[in-house]
Amino acid sequence: MTINLTGVSRDAAFARSLDSLLEARFASRLFAQDATLWGEAAAAEAASRLGWTDFADNAAEVVEQTRRIAQAFAADGVDNFVLCGMGGSSLAPLMIAPELTVLDSTHPDAVRRALESDLSRTAVIVSSKSGGTVETVSQMHAFEAAFAGAGIDPHSRIVIVTDPGSALAADAAETGKRVVFADPNVGGRFSVFTAFGIVPSMLAGADMSRLVGDGARVRDALSVDNADNPALVLAAALASGLPQRFVAELQSDASLPDEFGLWTEQLVAESTGKQSTGVFPIALPTGATPSGAATATLVRLSAGEQSDGPGIGIAAPLGQQLLLWQVATAAMGFLLAVDPFNQPDVESAKIATRESLGEPPEPTTEVPSPAETRARLRALVRRDGYVGIQAYVDPSDAHVAELLGRLRQSLVNELGVPVALGYGPRYLHSTGQFHKGGPSCGTFLQIIETGAREVAIPGEETGFGALFGAQARGDASVLRARGRAVLSVETSDPATLLRELIAAN
Incomplete structure (x- = not known):
């Protein structure tokens, strides 16, 4: 099976982006590991980051x-x-x-x-x-x-x-x-x-031999400089919508792993979300309704044959999808004039975490009710922006996960903007770069579980629970310092809080 890419709006902005990639001979130079593609400032980093093109x-x-x-x-x-x-x-x-x-x-x-x-x-x-x-x-x-x-x-x-x-x-x-x-x-x-x-x-x-083989079989098709190269077409389609249309809502069918969208989120958001620009993928949970926002493009993903539908459709086996998205991400970096291989804003959260460790949290003078939290969120959200739910909870709690999905959809329905959902601290190593380095239009709701029985870190004075809390506080402080709106809500009972937030709509 070859990569089948459909539904691309081939307007003037798309044509300019695709022409830029073709005129630069981007695909062939990428697979020749030309580190100068992203400019002089990025060349040193890129020189040691292109081994994935020949794997x-x-x-x-x-x-x-x-x-x-x-x-x-x-x-x-x-x-x-x-x-x-x-x-x-x-x-x-x-x-x-x-x-x-x-x-x-x-x-x-x-x-x-x-x-x-x-x-x-x-x-x-x-x-x-x-x-x-x-x-x-x-x-x-x-x-x-x-x-x-x-x-x-x-x-x-x-x-x-x-x-x-x-x-x-x-x-x-x-x-x-x-x-x-x-x-x-x-x-x-x-x-x-x-x-x-x-x-x-x-x-x-x-079966990694099969997966690697699937990726290798599409390498030649992705390395050519022509207008049918699906990686160049995908990059041009997503980058040409910026700055107004910067979100890609990813809707995978059952033929792909549920976590494919999470992998794509990190790849694209951390690679492009810097210098106040970037493409922000949001993996939609199974059964979720897209936002329909003017800021978002729907991207439907499948490993098999895909039926007609709205937005962009991509049908290809998993191994081919992986290499497709890697090439397209590198191409988006070229179009946006950013270095796709660095993550300059990730370190700031790590520094803030270290500074927060061992220090008692600032006393909370006011605990807003769920209704007040949603009202504040409504007041803060920008119509041209997005909401990021940052869930510092046990990621294996299936009931809490289901409630988080319901809250996400409830906010989409109420606010009419794309809503991302990330578990802390996982998202710090994924979409966290975009939140801090991308366009300054995100509003963030942190839900932080407290009171879990501590687990010691051997050789350290603090335990995992202390590290967990410091990571939440550290990232919130960096986001606020960057001018982002952050609502942080602590709870020892996340399931009850989430039910109340959903009901407060």
């Missing part, structure tokens, strides 16, 4: 290495796999491998649940490109202590996925942990066909 040989080596690791674990009776990772290290495996437990939260209940699984048959993949991701390193230390407490050698049960030369690489060399090195010339959000996507997904049973 097949490296992927084959990683698949074989992972196969040997999987065989060794199977011989030891290990068949349960937990991934500790954030952003580009977690979203691809979350999408690909439904049997994988992905721990990309610092909520104490989520951490405790993973630590209290059957460790006798569990192995942990610790994935971090930098080797210093605070959530991931903290989780690794917690698992080391848990394995030791269960009489299991932790170093035999932990697999490190990282870049050569990182702090995690040094730890693996010192302790004897298994390590699989990723291609250092690929950034995290473009790493689905590298060790970051392959190792955890394959250990959990996914």
Whole structure:
């Protein structure tokens, strides 16, 4: 099957964008790894970030290495796999491998649940490109202590996925942990066909050879400089609507994983959302109604044949969709004149988190009622903007997840603007860049669960709950400093709060 792209409005703005890509020979230069495509300021970064355009040989080596690791674990009776990772290290495996437990939260209940699984048959993949991701390193230390407490050698049960030369690489060399090195010339959000996507997904049973093969089969079609290249067409269609039409509402059918939209959110939002511009994908939950806002384009996604419908339609197997979106994202960076490989505003939230850790939260003098919260939200929302729900709750609580979806749709219906939903701290490594670096038109509702029983971080004075709260406070402070409106509501009972917020419509 080839990529089938339909429903593109080929107006004058689209034609200008597509012509710009063709005149620059963008596709062929991208696959030739020309780091000058995004300008002089971005060239140094891009020079070490284009390995994803030629991934097949490296992927084959990683698949074989992972196969040997999987065989060794199977011989030891290990068949349960937990991934500790954030952003580009977690979203691809979350999408690909439904049997994988992905721990990309610092909520104490989520951490405790993973630590209290059957460790006798569990192995942990610790994935971090930098080797210093605070959530991931903290989780690794917690698992080391848990394995030791269960009489299991932790170093035999932990697999490190990282870049050569990182702090995690040094730890693996010192302790004897298994390590699989990723291609250092690929950034995290473009790493689905590298060790970051392959190792955890394959250990959990996914057929990565097939997925990589699907991506490789469409490489030639995406590397040509012609007007039929679907990646160039997609990039031109989404970028040409800016600045007024900056949201892409993603509606996936059942032939694609539910989490495909989450992966796409990070890829596009973190790559383009900077210098007060950007394209903002919002993954619509199953059954959700698009906003219909003038700021949004509906993008319908399928791995099979797709019926006619509104908006842009993209039909292609998952592996082809992945490479399509990566090429289109790089092309959007070119059209918007931004560096698609950096994330300049992500570090600000990390700094604010560190500053907030260990400090008591500011006392709350007033707790608004749910009706007052919705009224404030109505007053703050811009008609040309969007709302971001930032849910600092246990991401595995299915009832709370259902209520969050209902609240999201309720706000869409009432406010008539696109509404994004992200779990904290996951979104900090995904759409957080867009919220802080993209257009200043977002209004944010933080729902922060408090009171969970603390889980210690070995070697640290503070625990996961303290880190969780500091991450929420830190990001809110940065957003407010950037002129964004933020409503933060703390609760020990998120389900009740969400029901009341829904009823307050």
